[in-house]
Amino acid sequence: MKFVIQRDRLVQSVQDVMKAVTSRTTIPILTGIKIIANDEGVTLTGSDSDISIESFIPKDEGEHEIVSVIQPGGIVLQAKFFSEIVKKLPMDTVEIEVHNHLQTVIRSGKAEFNLNGLDPEEYPHLPQIEEGNAIKISTDLLKTMVRQTVFAVSTSETRPILTGVNWQVANGELNCIATDSHRLAMRKAPVEIQNEASYNVVIPGKSLNELNKILDDTTEPVEIVITENQVLFKAKHLLFFSRLLEGNYPDTSRLIPSDSKTELVMSTKEFLQSIDRASLLAREGRNNVVKLSTLDGGIVEISSNSPEIGKVIEEVQSQSIDGEELKISFSAKYMMDALKALEGTEIHINFTGAMRPFVIKPLHDDSILQLILPVRTY
Amino acid sequence: MKFVIQRDRLVQSVQDVMKAVTSRTTIPILTGIKIIANDEGVTLTGSDSDISIESFIPKDEGEHEIVSVIQPGGIVLQAKFFSEIVKKLPMDTVEIEVHNHLQTVIRSGKAEFNLNGLDPEEYPHLPQIEEGNAIKISTDLLKTMVRQTVFAVSTSETRPILTGVNWQVANGELNCIATDSHRLAMRKAPVEIQNEASYNVVIPGKSLNELNKILDDTTEPVEIVITENQVLFKAKHLLFFSRLLEGNYPDTSRLIPSDSKTELVMSTKEFLQSIDRASLLAREGRNNVVKLSTLDGGIVEISSNSPEIGKVIEEVQSQSIDGEELKISFSAKYMMDALKALEGTEIHINFTGAMRPFVIKPLHDDSILQLILPVRTY
Known part of the structure; x- marks a missing residue:
C-alpha cells in the first residue's frame, strides 16, 4: 500500500x-x-x-x-x-x-x-447491512432529537434496556423516548420513510452521544437503516454503525398523566436560574432536592435547606397559576436537565398532586415532553 | 455588618x-x-x-x-x-x-x-510585614520571569528546598533560579530597589504559580517586600503573602559550563516541533528520551525508538553547527519545557560533550538560560 x-x-x-x-x-x-x-x-x-x-x-x-x-x-x-x-x-x-x-x-x-x-x-468485519428501508432526516434535527432525550437514559446497569433510547418509527413519525425510571424525556418529529415501514428498537445512549459528536451541524440529510440488531447512520462519506440493545423497552405511554390539577406557565430561563441557585445548597444534601410552592399573586416559591450550611428561598413571578395550591419537592438536577433540553422561552408544567409525576412542555408545542417523578419530603 | x-x-x-x-x-x-x-x-x-x-x-x-x-x-x-x-x-x-x-x-x-x-x-491573622525595602517591578515582567523559571522546580519532596524558586536580589538585579537537579532555568532582569538591599530567598513554586494566575497582564508596578520568612506582593487593591522555604539553596552558578565544544544555532519553533514529534513515540518508553546527532551540511538529526511501536527520525536544518561532532540523548519533556520558556525565534545551544550538561539561550540574549542534563544511552 x-x-x-x-x-x-x-x-x-x-x-x-x-x-x-x-x-x-x-x-x-x-x-x-x-x-x-x-x-x-x-x-x-x-x-x-x-x-x-x-x-x-x-x-x-x-x-x-x-x-x-x-x-x-x-x-x-x-x-x-x-x-x-x-x-x-x-x-x-x-x-x-x-x-x-x-x-x-x-x-x-x-x-x-x-x-x-x-x-x-x-480486523473484524463490519456488520453487513442491506440497503433497505431507509429513514431520512436532516442532520440538525437528528442531533436535536438525540440531545433532547439521551441525557435521561439510565447510567446504571441494573436494567440494561434503560441505558438506551427507545426509537419508535411509525406513520411517518420518529418518537424518541428515554427514561431512568425517575424521569422521562420524549421527542417526536416527522421523518421520511420508505414503504411505510415501522420499527421499535433501543439504541445505546453511548452510541447516540458519540454520533452527536461526529455529525456536523448541517441541514444535509442522514439516512438511517435499522435491522434486527444493528442501526446504521449514513452521512456524507461517513458510516456510523451501532448495535441495538436486546430486550423489550417498557411501555412508557401509560406513565404520562393526561389530567392536571395545577398548571404553571413560566419563563424557562428565570425558572432554570432560580432552580440552579437553590441547588447550590441542595447539592450538599443527600439528594439535591428543592421545593416548589405556589403562593398568592401568581408567585412560585423555590427553596432548599441544608441545615449545616444554610437555606435559600426565592420567589419567581409566573405568567399564570391555575388549579389547586401545591407544595412539591423534586431533584434540582432532573429539573435543570429537562429545562435545558426544552426549546422555547416559556414552559408549561402540569402537576397532578405532590406525589405524582409531572409534565414539562414548551408552551404551544406538543412535540417534546419532559416528565419528572417528585421526591417525598412533606 | x-x-x-x-x-x-x-x-x-x-x-x-x-x-x-x-x-x-x-x-x-x-x-x-x-x-x-x-x-x-x-x-x-x-x-x-x-x-x-x-x-x-x-x-x-x-x-x-x-x-x-x-x-x-x-x-x-x-x-x-x-x-x-x-x-x-x-x-x-x-x-x-x-x-x-x-x-x-x-x-x-x-x-x-x-x-x-x-x-x-x-480567623488567623495575616503575617505582619513592615513597610520597608520594597522591590519594584512591572507586573508583566514579573509574570514572565515566574513563567520562565517556575516550571523547572522539583515536584518531589525529597529535597524540599528544590520545590521553590531561588530569588537573588543584588546590585539592582533580580535573578530567579529553579532546578530539580536534572535541569535548571535561570532568568534575570534589572529591578528598582531601595537602599541597595540584597536578598537570597526561596519562594515555593506553588505560590508563584498562584501569583501568576491572579496578577493581570499590565505594566503597572508590583511592590515586593521580603522579610525573614515571608514575601509580600502588593498590586492594586491586592496583597499576596507567601511563606518562604527554609534552608540553603544549592550554589547553582558552578553547574553552568562556561566552555563549549559544539555550538548549534537553530529556529526555536522548528526545533520544538521536531522534538514534539519525536517524543510521540519516546513517551511510551521509560523516560521519554530523544537523540540528537549532528550530520554534515548543518543538519541536525532528531530520532527516537520504541521497539514495540516503531521509530521516528527527522532532519532539521540548523543555521550553523560549530565544533565537534556530537551524539547526545536527553529528555524530550525537559527540552520542550525549556524551548517554550525561551523568548526569541532563534536559539543557541552549547554542548560540552555527550555526558555533560548543555545550555540553551536565545540568540544575543544573556538574561535567560536553560540547562539540561543529558541521559546516558550510547
Missing part, C-alpha cells in the same frame, strides 16, 4: 473514527485504525465492537486532488500513535507506505515515522 | 482570594473567606496558611459607588458556597447582612440565601 494524502483531510477522518476506538478492549486489533486504499480513495475504520465508524476520503473533490493512491492495499495502525502523529506532521501532505512485514512508513517533509502495523485481514 | 455591593466586583475579588483557599486544610476556619466591611470599603481574605490573599474593594472609584456600608463589621463564610452563590445571583447588586448568631443573609432581587457564618475574630 502506498498513497499521498492531504493532511487536514486525514486528520479529520482519523478524529472521526477515533470516536469508536477505546483502549479498554479485549480484542487487541481494535486498538488500531484500519486503513484501506483503493482506486476510489482511502477508507478508515475504527470500532469497539459496539460502535463502528467508517470514514471515506475520496480521491478527489471537484478539481482538487485529495489522495493519490500509488499502490492499493491496507494496514492497521495503533490508533493512539497514528492519530497523534498525523496531527503533528510538518507538511500539508503525508505519504503512507507499507513495506514488508507490515512495517509502515509515514513521511511528511523531513519527518519519517516507522510504525509496526497489524494485518488488515485480521 | 451590613453592606450593598456591585456584584461583578464582589465576584472578581472572591475569585482572587479563592486561589488561596483549599478544602484540604487542618484549620477548619480556613475553608472560609473572611469579609470585613468598614468606612473605606470591603476587604476579603483567603488563606491556606502558606499563601494568604487579601483583596480590597473600595467604597467608590471616581464618581462610581461600588460599596455602600450601612453597618461595619465582619464574618467568615464557607468559601465553596459563597463563591458559587455570588456568581449565580440574579441582580447587579448584592446585599450582605449579618444577624445574631453569625447568621448571614445574602440578598439579590427576589433571591435570599441564609448562610451559617463563623466568627471573624477566630
Whole structure:
C-alpha cells in the first residue's frame, strides 16, 4: 500500500473514527485504525465492537486532488500513535507506505515515522447491512432529537434496556423516548420513510452521544437503516454503525398523566436560574432536592435547606397559576436537565398532586415532553 | 455588618482570594473567606496558611459607588458556597447582612440565601510585614520571569528546598533560579530597589504559580517586600503573602559550563516541533528520551525508538553547527519545557560533550538560560 494524502483531510477522518476506538478492549486489533486504499480513495475504520465508524476520503473533490493512491492495499495502525502523529506532521501532505512485514512508513517533509502495523485481514468485519428501508432526516434535527432525550437514559446497569433510547418509527413519525425510571424525556418529529415501514428498537445512549459528536451541524440529510440488531447512520462519506440493545423497552405511554390539577406557565430561563441557585445548597444534601410552592399573586416559591450550611428561598413571578395550591419537592438536577433540553422561552408544567409525576412542555408545542417523578419530603 | 455591593466586583475579588483557599486544610476556619466591611470599603481574605490573599474593594472609584456600608463589621463564610452563590445571583447588586448568631443573609432581587457564618475574630491573622525595602517591578515582567523559571522546580519532596524558586536580589538585579537537579532555568532582569538591599530567598513554586494566575497582564508596578520568612506582593487593591522555604539553596552558578565544544544555532519553533514529534513515540518508553546527532551540511538529526511501536527520525536544518561532532540523548519533556520558556525565534545551544550538561539561550540574549542534563544511552 502506498498513497499521498492531504493532511487536514486525514486528520479529520482519523478524529472521526477515533470516536469508536477505546483502549479498554479485549480484542487487541481494535486498538488500531484500519486503513484501506483503493482506486476510489482511502477508507478508515475504527470500532469497539459496539460502535463502528467508517470514514471515506475520496480521491478527489471537484478539481482538487485529495489522495493519490500509488499502490492499493491496507494496514492497521495503533490508533493512539497514528492519530497523534498525523496531527503533528510538518507538511500539508503525508505519504503512507507499507513495506514488508507490515512495517509502515509515514513521511511528511523531513519527518519519517516507522510504525509496526497489524494485518488488515485480521480486523473484524463490519456488520453487513442491506440497503433497505431507509429513514431520512436532516442532520440538525437528528442531533436535536438525540440531545433532547439521551441525557435521561439510565447510567446504571441494573436494567440494561434503560441505558438506551427507545426509537419508535411509525406513520411517518420518529418518537424518541428515554427514561431512568425517575424521569422521562420524549421527542417526536416527522421523518421520511420508505414503504411505510415501522420499527421499535433501543439504541445505546453511548452510541447516540458519540454520533452527536461526529455529525456536523448541517441541514444535509442522514439516512438511517435499522435491522434486527444493528442501526446504521449514513452521512456524507461517513458510516456510523451501532448495535441495538436486546430486550423489550417498557411501555412508557401509560406513565404520562393526561389530567392536571395545577398548571404553571413560566419563563424557562428565570425558572432554570432560580432552580440552579437553590441547588447550590441542595447539592450538599443527600439528594439535591428543592421545593416548589405556589403562593398568592401568581408567585412560585423555590427553596432548599441544608441545615449545616444554610437555606435559600426565592420567589419567581409566573405568567399564570391555575388549579389547586401545591407544595412539591423534586431533584434540582432532573429539573435543570429537562429545562435545558426544552426549546422555547416559556414552559408549561402540569402537576397532578405532590406525589405524582409531572409534565414539562414548551408552551404551544406538543412535540417534546419532559416528565419528572417528585421526591417525598412533606 | 451590613453592606450593598456591585456584584461583578464582589465576584472578581472572591475569585482572587479563592486561589488561596483549599478544602484540604487542618484549620477548619480556613475553608472560609473572611469579609470585613468598614468606612473605606470591603476587604476579603483567603488563606491556606502558606499563601494568604487579601483583596480590597473600595467604597467608590471616581464618581462610581461600588460599596455602600450601612453597618461595619465582619464574618467568615464557607468559601465553596459563597463563591458559587455570588456568581449565580440574579441582580447587579448584592446585599450582605449579618444577624445574631453569625447568621448571614445574602440578598439579590427576589433571591435570599441564609448562610451559617463563623466568627471573624477566630480567623488567623495575616503575617505582619513592615513597610520597608520594597522591590519594584512591572507586573508583566514579573509574570514572565515566574513563567520562565517556575516550571523547572522539583515536584518531589525529597529535597524540599528544590520545590521553590531561588530569588537573588543584588546590585539592582533580580535573578530567579529553579532546578530539580536534572535541569535548571535561570532568568534575570534589572529591578528598582531601595537602599541597595540584597536578598537570597526561596519562594515555593506553588505560590508563584498562584501569583501568576491572579496578577493581570499590565505594566503597572508590583511592590515586593521580603522579610525573614515571608514575601509580600502588593498590586492594586491586592496583597499576596507567601511563606518562604527554609534552608540553603544549592550554589547553582558552578553547574553552568562556561566552555563549549559544539555550538548549534537553530529556529526555536522548528526545533520544538521536531522534538514534539519525536517524543510521540519516546513517551511510551521509560523516560521519554530523544537523540540528537549532528550530520554534515548543518543538519541536525532528531530520532527516537520504541521497539514495540516503531521509530521516528527527522532532519532539521540548523543555521550553523560549530565544533565537534556530537551524539547526545536527553529528555524530550525537559527540552520542550525549556524551548517554550525561551523568548526569541532563534536559539543557541552549547554542548560540552555527550555526558555533560548543555545550555540553551536565545540568540544575543544573556538574561535567560536553560540547562539540561543529558541521559546516558550510547
